Amino acid sequence: MKVVLQHLTKKFPSRQKKGEDVVAVSDFTFEIPDGKLIGLLGPSGCGKSTTLNMICGLEPPTGGHIFFGEDDVTRLPPENRGVGLVFQNYALYPHMTVRQNILFPLQNLKGEARPAKAEMLRRAEEAARLVQIDALMDRKPSELSGGQQQRVAIARALVKMPKVLLLDEPLSNLDARLRLQTREEIRRIQRETGITTIFVTHDQEEAMSISDLIVVMKEGVVHQIGRPQDVYDEPKNLFVAKFLGTPPINVFSGEVRGGVLYLGEDGVLCVKGVGDRKVFVGVRPEGFLLQAAGPLCCTLRAVEVMGRDRSVVSAHPALLGTEIRSIIPSDEVLDAGHETVRFALKPAKVHLFDTETEARIPFEA
Amino acid sequence: MNKNGKAWLYLLPAIAFLGVFMVYPLVDVFVYSFEEGYNSASQTFWGIGLYNYAYVLHDPYFLQAVKNTFLLVIITVPLSTGLALLISVGLNAIKPLRELYQTVFFLPYVTNTLAVGLVFMILFKKTAYSDGLINLLIHFFGGRSVDFIDGPYWAKMLVMCIYTVWVVMPFKILILTSALASVRQDYYNAAKIDGTSRWRTFTRITLPMISPMIFYLVITGFIGAFKAYSDEVAIFGTDLNAAGMNTIVGYVYDMLYGDSGGYPSYASAAALILFAIVLTITVINLMISRKNVQY
Numbered sequence: 199m200k201v202v203l204q205h206l207t208k209k210f211p212s213r214q215k216k217g218e219d220v221v222a223v224s225d226f227t228f229e230i231p232d233g234k235l236i237g238l239l240g241p242s243g244c245g246k247s248t249t250l251n252m253i254c255g256l257e258p259p260t261g262g263h264i265f266f267g268e269d270d271v272t273r274l275p276p277e278n279r280g281v282g283l284v285f286q287n288y289a290l291y292p293h294m295t296v297r298q299n300i301l302f303p304l305q306n307l308k309g310e311a312r313p314a315k316a317e318m319l320r321r322a323e324e325a326a327r328l329v330q331i332d333a334l335m336d337r338k339p340s341e342l343s344g345g346q347q348q349r350v351a352i353a354r355a356l357v358k359m360p361k362v363l364l365l366d367e368p369l370s371n372l373d374a375r376l377r378l379q380t381r382e383e384i385r386r387i388q389r390e391t392g393i394t395t396i397f398v399t400h401d402q403e404e405a406m407s408i409s410d411l412i413v414v415m416k417e418g419v420v421h422q423i424g425r426p427q428d429v430y431d432e433p434k435n436l437f438v439a440k441f442l443g444t445p446p447i448n449v450f451s452g453e454v455r456g457g458v459l460y461l462g463e464d465g466v467l468c469v470k471g472v473g474d475r476k477v478f479v480g481v482r483p484e485g486f487l488l489q490a491a492g493p494l495c496c497t498l499r500a501v502e503v504m505g506r507d508r509s510v511v512s513a514h515p516a517l518l519g520t521e522i523r524s525i526i527p528s529d530e531v532l533d534a535g536h537e538t539v540r541f542a543l544k545p546a547k548v549h550l551f552d553t554e555t556e557a558r559i560p561f562e563a
Numbered sequence: 564m565n566k567n568g569k570a571w572l573y574l575l576p577a578i579a580f581l582g583v584f585m586v587y588p589l590v591d592v593f594v595y596s597f598e599e600g601y602n603s604a605s606q607t608f609w610g611i612g613l614y615n616y617a618y619v620l621h622d623p624y625f626l627q628a629v630k631n632t633f634l635l636v637i638i639t640v641p642l643s644t645g646l647a648l649l650i651s652v653g654l655n656a657i658k659p660l661r662e663l664y665q666t667v668f669f670l671p672y673v674t675n676t677l678a679v680g681l682v683f684m685i686l687f688k689k690t691a692y693s694d695g696l697i698n699l700l701i702h703f704f705g706g707r708s709v710d711f712i713d714g715p716y717w718a719k720m721l722v723m724c725i726y727t728v729w730v731v732m733p734f735k736i737l738i739l740t741s742a743l744a745s746v747r748q749d750y751y752n753a754a755k756i757d758g759t760s761r762w763r764t765f766t767r768i769t770l771p772m773i774s775p776m777i778f779y780l781v782i783t784g785f786i787g788a789f790k791a792y793s794d795e796v797a798i799f800g801t802d803l804n805a806a807g808m809n810t811i812v813g814y815v816y817d818m819l820y821g822d823s824g825g826y827p828s829y830a831s832a833a834a835l836i837l838f839a840i841v842l843t844i845t846v847i848n849l850m851i852s853r854k855n856v857q858y
Contacts, residue, residue: 256752277758289749293771302767303757358757 199267199361199394201230201253206262208248208418222248224418226262230396230411235388237405237426238398240415241441246398247366249415253396254281254364266361277306279362282355282393286367288347290339296350297335300325303358325357328387345376352387363388365397369404381408402442406430414438431546436556439480439549445509445523450516452479452550459550462516466493466543469550469561477559478518478551485547486510486524488531492540496522503528512539596831603827615832624804625833628814634720635810636788639727644780646728647735652765654736655743665740672733679730680797687711687722712799719799719808726794731787735780742776743769778852782845789841792816811837 206226209219223245230236238246251257253264255276263272271279290299300322304313313321326332329349339347348368355363368384369377385408388395399405405412406426414422414429414437422434433439439447452461453476459467461479486494496512499521510524524541545563552559595601596615601608619625654664671679687695689710698708709715711722746769754764770777792812795803803809804817811833817823818830 254756256755276756281756283753283756285749285753287747287749289747289753291750291753291768291771293774302759306758306760306763354757 200232201362201394201396202263202265203228203230203249203253204263204265206249206252206264207260208245208252208257209260221418223252223259226420228413228420228423230394233392233394234410235385235408236394236396237409237412238396238415239402239405239412239441240400242400243417244415245418246400246413246415250283250364250366250396250398253362254283255279280358280360282358282360282363284348284351284355284363284365284368286370288339288351288371290347290350290354292339295336295338296326296331296342297322299339299350300335300353300357303354307358321357322353325353328356328390329353329383344372345380348372348380349383352384356387356391356393360393363391363393363395365395367398367400369399369401377404384408403444406442414441416441432558433480433549434558436478436480436551436558439551439558443482445483445525447480447482447549448522448524449518450479450481450514451518451553452477452516454550459548461494461514464494467545467548468563470563472550472559472561476553478553478556480549480551481543482547483509483523483525485544486522486526486541487544488526489540489542492542494541494543496539496541498536498539510539592831592834595828596835598828601828603825608828615828616836619829619832619836622829624809624817625811625814627804627807628809628811631720631723631808632789632791632810635723635727635791636785638724639731640781640784640788642724643728643731644735644777644784647732647739647780648777650732651736651739651743652769654740665736668736669733671729672737676793676797679726683722683726683798689713713806716807719806722798723795723808726798727788727791730794731784735784738776738780739773742773746772774855775852778848778855782848782852785844785848786841789837789844811840 203226206223207221208223209221212218212220226249238249240246248257252259255271255274259272263270265271266279291302294302301318304318304321307313323332323335326335329352331346331349331353334342334346334350339350342350348371352365352368365384369380372380381404384395384397397405397409409426411423412426412429413420416437422429422438424432429438430442433442436449440449450461452459453474454460454469454472455474457468457470457472458465459469459477459479494514496514498510498512500511502509502511506528507525508528510522510526512522512524514522550559550561551557597611597613598608599610599612599614650668654661654668657664685695686697689695689698689708689712693699694702694708695711697711701708709718711718750768750772751764754768759767790812791810795808795810795813799806799808802822803813804821804823809817815830815833815837818826818833824830
């Protein structure tokens with residue numbers, strides 16, 4: 199089932215009597231293709247949860263439309279939309295066993311749609327098997343670990359065979375190891391069921407690793423939609439560039455003079471097709487190449503060994519921020535005794551942004 | 564001084580007070596209840612046995628008191644808890660004026676007992692000037708006036724039950740509204756998305772979630788209702804036996820200090836019977852709640 203959002207807008211009335219409305223989501227238009235896994239990504243307060251709540255029907259939109267397939271569901275109450283929602287803290291009913299929790303949505307069905315008792319049990323078992331908790335059916339949620347509770351919550355959302363599965367910060371209550379495991383699990387379940395799935399997260403790594411498409415939002419506005427690698431490689435603006443990637447992108451203030459990009463006094467890169475102007479320059483950590491005669495001269499502060507790579511911490515006068523973090527393969531020689539370190543830059547990892555609009559300026563290397 | 568000695572020294576004030584004012588009287592009551600023909604003036608008795616219990620259990624005043632107490636308990640505890648639940652759910656469902664209503668429902672709790680008694684006088688008592696507000700209403704609808712204070716037993720019991728329910732309800736509403744408010748909105752949202760009907764949401768989610776509080780209220784309600792006495796005095800005066808509205812605690816008090824009093828042995832026996840009843844009921848309550856409240 200594809201999901202279409204048209205000019206979706208949500209405003210909340212201001213707390214002050216005459217204050218302006220707070221715009222939580224502004225003019226969100228997007229067509230989510232059938233059977234894909236979509237990550238809604240953004241810092242907290244960016245409107246991603248509000249968007250999710252509007253899709254599932256808990257929050258009525260102030261403007262715009264939501265379509266599931268060809269049906270306009272904008273005014274439909276949540277129970278008639280056929281969505282499954284997994285809450286951030288799972289919201290499993292604590293007084294019911296796992297089986298009762300999973301059965302609960304089925305028992306709500308009325309009339310024709312209500313399956314026979316044996317069929318309900320079969321479907322509950324099936325959903326439990328899918329998320330691999332079929333051995334825990336008679337436990338109470340309090341007797342389960344966080345990861346197991348998460349699976350129960352997913353099973354409960356899946357058992358009524360929703361057209362759309364929504365996950366609100368599904369991994370935020372799990373520890374780091376479990377998070378890695380569970381996100382693969384979510385990916386697997388989504389592939390197996392083929393249900394269009396939308397999940398909300400503030401963790402860019404999480405979104406990038408499992409999504410077919412990511413939507414980057416900030417303050418209610420969608421900044422970029424695309425495949426994770428595309429968004430990472432070609433960010434539309436400085437915010438998107440800064441938000442994606444760990445360690446984060448290094449931002450310099452630079453200037454283009456005669457087709458050459460200068461960071462401070464260092465002419466670091468040929469940039470064709472850009473007129474003389476001041477720019478913000480973003481350089482990904484993996485965009486630095488150690489070179490004895492490299493054009494970018496930085497003050498070396500520290501070298502952190504991470505096994506496969508080394509993280510070089512350095513400083514430069516044109517830097518906006520406190521330190522440059524660059525990732526260098528371990529086999530490259532670096533004499534930590536030196537006070538300066540020189541880099542060449544990989545053109546594909548360098549992005550130029552307008553100083554006013556912060557939009558990306560394309561260039562040819 | 565060793566460590567244990569020090570510990571006992573620190574405990575001494577509390578132990579002394581508890582011993583003198585709680586343990587000793589408890590033991591004393593137990594002893595009194597088996598001393599036959601005890602005379603408090605001469606401090607003598609002529610035998611030890613179960614006579615006091617036999618006397619109390621055959622005393623028509625005691626039997627009347629037991630009947631009154633049980634009626635009060637059986638009627639007011641479920642009624643007040645049920646009404647409180649209804650009102651709390653209502654309060655939880657409305658947004659405008661919620662605070663105002665909460666205050667209104669909580670007022671009886673902070674109102675002076677005498678003031679409450681006065682209100683009930685105006686409502687129910689016959690005076691030289693009026694038959695009371697309720698009787699005026701009964702007249703208005705063409706009924707015949709009823710003497711609620713000195714009249715038939717059912718009328719007196721009715722007043723007593725209304726009074727008791729009214730007095731105990733504010734606390735229950737307070738507890739239940741906070742219990743309802745503590746049920747996380749997520750559960751309701753989850754239920755909504757799964758298309759749960761309102762009634763099913765209430766019975767399958769809300770009630771189980773607040774059931775520990777409901778059981779707490781029922782248990783303390785039972786205990787409180789079994790100990791009823793002062794409310795009866797506030798409405799029917801001190802001679803409760805004459806009014807036929809005595810309670811078990813009232814009977815104990817009368818046996819000690821009332822006009823026909825001076826029998827600590829009978830009072831002790833009655834008090835221990837009450838203790839046995841309350842203990843039994845509470846144990847049953849706890850057993851039921853253990854079975855039903857588990858998460």
